Amino acid sequence: MYKHLFEYKKNPGLRVMDINQTLLDEMMIDHCRAMYDHSNLYIGKIFTVIQTALNFCIDKDKIDRFSAEMILKHGRSAPGRQDGWITQQGKYAFIKPNPEKREVEILTYAQVDHWVASCRQWGYDLIGDTIYLMCYTGMGYGEWSQLQARDIDLHGQVPTIHIGRRSDFRLKRGARARKIYISPNSPQYQRLMPILTKHMNGLEDHPTALVFGDYWADDDAHRRQFNQTRAVAGIPSTFTPYCCRHLYGTWSAMEDVHPEKTARNMGHSQYSTTKKYYTHMPEEQLVEANSRIGVPLPPELAAV
Secondary structure: OOHHHHHHHOOOOOOHHHOOHHHHHHHHHHHHHOOOOOOHHHHHHHHHHHHHHHHHHHHOOOOOOOOHHHHHHHEOOOOOOOOOOEOOOOOEOOOOOOOOOOOOOOOOHHHHHHHHHHHHHOOOHHHHHHHHHHHHHOOOHHHHOOOEHHHEEOOOOOOEEEEOOOOOOOOOOOEOOEEEEOOOOOHHHHHHHHHHHHHHOOOOOOOOOEOOOOOOOOHHHHHHHHHHHHHHHOOOOOOOOOHHHHHHHHHHHHOOOOHHHHHHHHOEOOHHHHHHHOOOOOHHHHHHHHHOOOOOOOHHHHOO
């Protein structure tokens, strides 16, 4: 599991002194969640393996214990302090995410529209296209980057995107092949059809041509531009490309789409996965849900 740390840094010169709580928190957001969608439980195990390896080196005198100054600054020596990641013995004790909770920033429809408009204003049209594509279909980079012209049918009664239909289409482990329907005259249709039509233009005679995947060398290159536009649009820094997939699942729940339908649209084999990991209900939605229960009182009772 410690390989994730080195995959994240992609730097053979990573020094032990650089490994701290901040580095692991960044890895959690940009690598474990954004690239692999790891659960908090799995991320905690990664932190534990890294911590155990470092503390083993301390016990064997391969690396030094933390100084008293570092313990005071980042440790748990202060009464009641629970945010430290260094023990009183000068060893590592990384703070792990709550295994029962997954914090995901939930954006409104208006926020996403503003974000895409900002992308287009600043010349990042392609990033804006992928933001709409991810938020309104639930696809992640690993899926939309593989789309070829033959996977997209815009001429049927209902435009359709085929995920995993080809034998060479690599699906994420546990994911199912599926069709993504673009319902005519829907908000989804209004946003996606101009994008799909633009990118499919000229590809009729090239069925194996990539529709989106040849604009970025890899997901890291896409994420860097994604992060740049996120900052310009005022979107929270915790919102990663993979959060768009969570946003799709949450929007579906907010619109009372049955979890099994959402699971099929997202390619989950079990809708319990959709409900447990991809639905994050804001408090205001609970208020709205209660407002729909019951019927108005008759006038004679309402006055009592």
